[in-house]
Amino acid sequence: RPxxxxxxxxxxxxxxxxxxxxxxxxxxxxxxxxxxRYPFDEEAYNYLVNSAPEVQRQVLREFKPKQEGEGDYSAxxxxxxxxxxxxxxxxxxxxxxxxxxxxxxxxxxMSMPAHNHVxxxxxxxxxxxxxxxxxxxxxxxxxHNYLMNSQPDVQIQALRSFRPPREGEADYSALFITYTKRCxxxxxxxxxxxxxxxxxxxxxxxxxxxxxxxxxRRFPPQVDLDSFRMRYPMDDRAYVYLQESLPEVQRQVVETFVPKRAxxxxxxxxxxxxxxxxxxxxxxxxxFGLNPVAAGPGTMNYGAPFSQPPPxxxxxxxxxxxxxxxxxxxxxxxxxxxxxxxxxxIDRVLREFRPKREGDSDYSAAVVYFVGVCRKEAGFxxxxxxxxxxxxxxxGY
Numbered sequence: 131r132p133x134x135x136x137x138x139x140x141x142x143x144x145x146x147x148x149x150x151x152x153x154x155x156x157x158x159x160x161x162x163x164x165x166x167r168y169p170f171d172e173e174a175y176n177y178l179v180n181s182a183p184e185v186q187r188q189v190l191r192e193f194k195p196k197q198e199g200e201g202d203y204s205a206x207x208x209x210x211x212x213x214x215x216x217x218x219x220x221x222x223x224x225x226x227x228x229x230x231x232x233x234x235x236x237x238x239x240m241s242m243p244a245h246n247h248v249x250x251x252x253x254x255x256x257x258x259x260x261x262x263x264x265x266x267x268x269x270x271x272x273x274h275n276y277l278m279n280s281q282p283d284v285q286i287q288a289l290r291s292f293r294p295p296r297e298g299e300a301d302y303s304a305l306f307i308t309y310t311k312r313c314x315x316x317x318x319x320x321x322x323x324x325x326x327x328x329x330x331x332x333x334x335x336x337x338x339x340x341x342x343x344x345x346x347r348r349f350p351p352q353v354d355l356d357s358f359r360m361r362y363p364m365d366d367r368a369y370v371y372l373q374e375s376l377p378e379v380q381r382q383v384v385e386t387f388v389p390k391r392a393x394x395x396x397x398x399x400x401x402x403x404x405x406x407x408x409x410x411x412x413x414x415x416x417x418f419g420l421n422p423v424a425a426g427p428g429t430m431n432y433g434a435p436f437s438q439p440p441p442x443x444x445x446x447x448x449x450x451x452x453x454x455x456x457x458x459x460x461x462x463x464x465x466x467x468x469x470x471x472x473x474x475x476i477d478r479v480l481r482e483f484r485p486k487r488e489g490d491s492d493y494s495a496a497v498v499y500f501v502g503v504c505r506k507e508a509g510f511x512x513x514x515x516x517x518x519x520x521x522x523x524x525x526g527y
Contacts, residue, residue, distance in 0.1 A: 157183060164190050171462050174204040177304070178211050188214040201459035201491045205367050212299075212366075219300035254282030255289050263289045267302040276307050280314055287313045293356050295369050305370065312374060353380040362389065368398040372405055379408045390449050403455075404448040406469035413470060447473070450480055458485065464494035468501050475504045 161179060178186060189211050195203060264274075277285055288310045294302055355372055372380060383405050389397055455465060468479060482504075485496050 154183075157186060160190055161186060164193075168193070168195065168203040168207065169201060170204040170207045171202070173462075174207040174211075177208050181211055181215055182218060185211065185214045185218050188218070199491075202461075205365060208367065209365070216300045254285045259289060263292075266297075267292065267294065267306060268300060269303040269306045270301070273303040273306045273310075277310055280310060281317055284310065284313045284317050287317070295359065295366050308370060308374060316377065353377060353384055355380065355384070358384045358387075362387065362397040362401060363395060364398040364401050365396070368402045368405075371402050375405055375409060376412065379405065379412050382408045382412075399452050400448060403452040403469075406466070407448050407451070410470045411473070447476065451476065454480055454483075458483070458493040458497060459491060460494040460497050461492070464497045464501075467498050471501055471505060472508065475501065475508055478504045478508075 158179075161175075165175065178189060181189075189207070192214075193207070193210050195206055277288060280288070288306070291313075292306060292309050294305050355369070358372075359369055372383065375383070383401070387401065387404055389400055451469065460468075468476065471479070479497075479501055483497065483500050485493055
């Protein structure tokens with residue numbers, strides 16, 4: 131998106147009492163002008179516009195990045211918006227001392243069984259356990275409903291293993307929905323089709339009396355992402371990216387990540403780069419029915435039918451990718467398209483990509499085009515990433 135530094139004039143710093151109730155189209159226009167000046171992705175945009183109007187105005191008024199003219203301010207906008215949410219929530223909490231603030235947990239609209247024994251996986255968590263969790267990690271009705279419509283074992287896993295990056299935040303809604311979604315995916319991966327997609331648990335028994343819960347099941351050991359983050363500090367986006375990865379990918383990252391510089395204080399970029407690489411390798415192996423971890427932790431066992439073995443040092447390739455993305459800025463779609471390519475395609479892109487002009491603020495289209503060419507010439511589908519059968523035999527794979 132072209133930059134127009136003069137097109138955006140932040141709202142006056144002095145608060146105007148009637149602005150919050152003013153035409154929302156005016157606020158929407160100001161947000162768009164703000165985005166024109168400080169480009170950010172859809173995730174950051176949704177995070178901002180789904181905040182309260184007073185939070186949005188504080189962001190528009192007080193956001194001051196260290197450098198103007200960058201190609202992507204997504205992480206900074208999310209971080210600053212989160213801080214503004216906390217500030218506004220603290221002010222509102224002071225105004226509602228009897229209720230503990232507007233983020234105090236709402237009463238659950240459901241009846242509970244009289245007994246309060248420790249629940250098993252077929253029963254789901256108790257109301258008391260959920261209320262204690264919501265007191266500790268406040269979240270909105272959307273997150274509450276998302277949990278309510280999950281399987282009982284998903285409810286238990288989400289409540290008992292949720293570990294956010296920081297304690298004491300005012301709102302964990304987005305993180306909790308993301309984590310519950312991951313728990314759902316893990317549960318469905320080992321669950322027969324007949325019991326997928328249902329809802330139940332003690333949190334639902336008062337609403338759906340006829341529900342027959344699935345039998346108890348064991349979860350695989352959780353990957354200790356908290357300890358990994360303590361060893362290699364990273365920002366919230368990098369941590370959430372790890373949380374959203376498959377357990378096999380998480381384990382490979384935790385057990386095989388080796389940073390280029392151990393003395394760094396922020397490992398966000400190299401962790402995300404390496405996690406994306408591990409995701410791509412896992413996806414590529416799985417698409418051919420191969421076991422990406424058959425050779426042991428941290429090893430991708432591809433075999434020889436379709437590609438060269440992965441490089442001996444995946445961290446080195448991840449570092450090269452990180453440098454490449456800094457040299458040639460691109461949007462998230464182009465970055466994912468590159469990272470999800472086969473290792474041989476990535477290597478060729480790193481060696482041969484030569485844009486017409488240096489110093490542009492966005493190379494997304496050029497990168498996507500060149501990666502597509504490399505995929506096609508290597509015998510891969512230029513869009514989906516899988517091998518094209520017609521070319522497979524011709525290339526002798």
